[in-house]
Amino acid sequence: xxxxxxxxxxxxxxxxxxxxxxxxxxxxxxxxxxxxxxxxxxxxxxxxxxxxxxxxxxxxxxxxxxxxxxxxxxxxxxxxxxxxxxxxxxxxxxxxxxxxxxxxxxxxxxxxxxxxxxxxxxxxxxxxxxxxxxxxxxxxxxxxxxxxxxxxxxxxxxxxxxxxxxxxxxxxxxxxxxxxxxxxxxxxxxxxxxxxxxxxxxxxxxxxxxxxxxxxxxxxxxxxxxxxxxxxxxxxxxxxxxxxxxxxxxxxxxxxxxxxxxxxxxxxxxxxxxxxxxxxxxxxxxxxxxxxxxxxxxxxxxxxxxxxxxxxxxxxxxxxxxxxxxxxxxxxxxxxxxxxxxxxxxxxxxxxxxxxxxxxxxxxxxxxxxxxxxxxxxxxxxxxxxxxxxxxxxxxxxxxxxxxxxxxxxxxxxxxxxxxxxxxxxxxxxxxxxxxxxxxxxxxxxxxxxxxxxxxxxxxxxxxxxxxxxxxxxxxxxxxxxxxxxxxxxxxxxxxxxx
Ligand SMILES: [Zn+2]
Numbered sequence: 013x014x015x016x017x018x019x020x021x022x023x024x025x026x027x028x029x030x031x032x033x034x035x036x037x038x039x040x041x042x043x044x045x046x047x048x049x050x051x052x053x054x055x056x057x058x059x060x061x062x063x064x065x066x067x068x069x070x071x072x073x074x075x076x077x078x079x080x081x082x083x084x085x086x087x088x089x090x091x092x093x094x095x096x097x098x099x100x101x102x103x104x105x106x107x108x109x110x111x112x113x114x115x116x117x118x119x120x121x122x123x124x125x126x127x128x129x130x131x132x133x134x135x136x137x138x139x140x141x142x143x144x145x146x147x148x149x150x151x152x153x154x155x156x157x158x159x160x161x162x163x164x165x166x167x168x169x170x171x172x173x174x175x176x177x178x179x180x181x182x183x184x185x186x187x188x189x190x191x192x193x194x195x196x197x198x199x200x201x202x203x204x205x206x207x208x209x210x211x212x213x214x215x216x217x218x219x220x221x222x223x224x225x226x227x228x229x230x231x232x233x234x235x236x237x238x239x240x241x242x243x244x245x246x247x248x249x250x251x252x253x254x255x256x257x258x259x260x261x262x263x264x265x266x267x268x269x270x271x272x273x274x275x276x277x278x279x280x281x282x283x284x285x286x287x288x289x290x291x292x293x294x295x296x297x298x299x300x301x302x303x304x305x306x307x308x309x310x311x312x313x314x315x316x317x318x319x320x321x322x323x324x325x326x327x328x329x330x331x332x333x334x335x336x337x338x339x340x341x342x343x344x345x346x347x348x349x350x351x352x353x354x355x356x357x358x359x360x361x362x363x364x365x366x367x368x369x370x371x372x373x374x375x376x377x378x379x380x381x382x383x384x385x386x387x388x389x390x391x392x393x394x395x396x397x398x399x400x401x402x403x404x405x406x407x408x409x410x411x412x413x414x415x416x417x418x419x420x421x422x423x424x425x426x427x428x429x430x431x432x433x434x435x436x437x438x439x440x441x442x443x444x445x446x447x448x449x450x451x452x453x454x455x456x457x458x459x460x461x462x463x464x465x466x467x468x469x470x471x472x473x474x475x476x477x478x479x480x481x482x483x484x485x486x487x488x489x490x491x492x493x494x495x496x497x498x499x500x501x502x503x504x505x506x507x508x509x510x511x
Pocket of ligand 1: 095
């Protein structure tokens, strides 16, 4: 039987011929919850249930899965989180001998992939050689191959292979093609390659970028229809850095009042052109930002500003608490959603799981204290994603972002998406952010995400939880519509033009 049977025509003909109102056999359903999901045919004579051939159902399931996949593939993604450096920097770095990662296949193993390689036993020195400029691609391959083999089944490595498929037409990296992949990677780095990879290879409509090249906000390449930028609060508040504050103020900041004025100025200056506030202080501290009064924080800040090295960690925390709460308030004033890193931490050998576990408890308290601030909790708070679903279900202004999650743990991400859709309002979910510096890997990540989204929705329909007719609107919402509703790109573009 042909796999590509028209499902609706086929089912309609079958039902008519049999005079039945049923369409499936055991384990399959195209009906929403509460509608008929009969698992066999009724014998008209004696009322016994008899198994009907499942051939139609095999065709039905294959067709359902293909249709949903097609829908997900053609729907553009709104990408809510990347770390792309300016494209001009990538081009300028092509031949800079001190710039790493070198523009060869090693670059595809430099972000996240490196963590799996290191945890699989690769030494730091060998990793440096992998991303450096002293070895040929084949020499690099010989170095990395034993470790790649050990971890090739993880989401990070699946992402590498999907990127290679999307961009270079190869299905894996091997000794016999690592030179060709490296050559093609390098050739593709030319003006316009961000747009080509994001739009053409990854079908991404727009990407929000947290630039790591600037202390607070990316101004070098202004926001446009393809990229917009976050206002970054680590250096001015949650992980306050004297130099960053002084740089933004254009003078030495010596008092808490001046620090507040500087933060206010930053929000006034960049807020209209920023797509969101971004903060990943969870890497270094708990998210329990306490209500520390200005009176209590001011003398501590004055000591910090003077470079007092005797400050205790709890004193620094008090200053951070005071400053970051001001940012949370200003974010609401400027209508900027606050994206917080939550959950799993990148790298290897350092994650404080107890602190990660507390992320959801801490943010729930912040949401109660700042009811007008929108919180976007990134990376599904993995591995505490069920706590995140509970928060999104309960708190009107807490949203979940699946950025990075698809490659941390693809199977859990499929389950998360299914559970989220059935537990929390679908408008509270963003389904994609590559969270990458190299644009090349976003192409692979988008493919992994699309596979997962299609799988989750197909399973929900097959299991009878979701009406097939609801799938198109839901796909549009979770892949694109929610980000359009929550992040005001039109405002950013309008204000960018006015500058
Ligand atoms: Zn990130």
